[in-house]
């Protein structure tokens with residue numbers, strides 16, 4: 001047994017959420033974003049659990065892509081930042097990877113190192129994110145250079161939203177207008193939407209959509225939105241109560257002694273802390289779910305433990321489960337309490353053993369034909 005902190009990953013929920021993303025995409029295809037170890041859910045396990053239904057997978061770098069190929073994933077795999085140096089082109093060729101092209105140095109590398117196999121490229125426009133991608137007025141020249149390469153099979157027209165999670169975002173509309181204006185007469189499939197765009201910006205849905213967070217059952221919107229009723233959280237982060245004590249009013253709890261009991265208080269200690277990825281900046285009052293009750297975090301989160309106020313919960317015992325986020329407690333609430341976003345909470349997960357529930361290895365015979 002050992003330390004009780006655990007991340008439980010429900011792969012059936014992941015498949016459910018993929019199907020929701022597929023419904024939202026209509027006739028478009030869904031590229032499941034599994035970068036950063038599938039937002040800490042385990043890229044190999046998640047891709048394998050989706051392998052018979054997903055149209056493709058997207059990752060941040062070649063190391064992440066090769067992990068999926070080694071696990072037997074046959075679908076297209078997209079490198080979302082493209083390649084960093086020309087030496088990666090050989091593996092892109094050998095492992096049939098799709099790559100984003102966001103800068104002239106990548107085009108120059110392709111010209112200098114022709115590939116042996118046909119490749120699909122995703123040409124990225126900076127339509128207003130202000131990060132990577134070709135400026136709108138340079139996009140066509142980039143497209144023409146790629147189109148001249150004989151080994152380039154397809155060029156997907158791609159961009160990325162900066163503010164799709166804000167309701168009524170003028171900025172998102174502007175980005176879409178810019179993208180459409182500068183691509184309207186270019187042939188090829190289009191891809192604009194991350195999770196928030198896919199849910200909120202119907203007119204931006206393209207032949208390919210690229211949800212990440214949504215697949216893990218987390219709403220991309222800071223405010224309440226209907227979508228959280230449809231998706232199911234994939235991860236439950238839990239641990240257990242390892243100490244309970246009654247303290248008088250006026251006693252302090254935790255590092256810095258900055259939380260002081262206003263009343264006689266029953267304090268519970270939960271075996272999870274910031275070394276596990278629980279945010280140290282979670283404010284007093286951030287909820288923890290114990291025995292059907294939401295109890296407030298009190299005192300500073302330590303490296304391996306945190307403390308909660310159990311005074312109002314009857315019959316809590318040592319060993320009872322404490323849920324930090326999951327079905328019963330939205331990770332968005334915890335992110336709000338910590339002044340961050342659910343993406344960061346998921347990606348920061350550390351040290352916690354991961355347990356899988358639901359389908360893990362579908363029968364590969366069923367989808368031998370899928371993919372490249």
Ligand SMILES: *Cc1c(COP(=O)(O)O)cnc(C)c1O
Pocket residue numbers: 033035080160193194195196210211212213214220
């Ligand atoms: C990470 C990423 C996504 C997925 O974003 P979510 O908000 O998790 O849906 C989509 N596209 C690109 C280019 C990304 O880098």
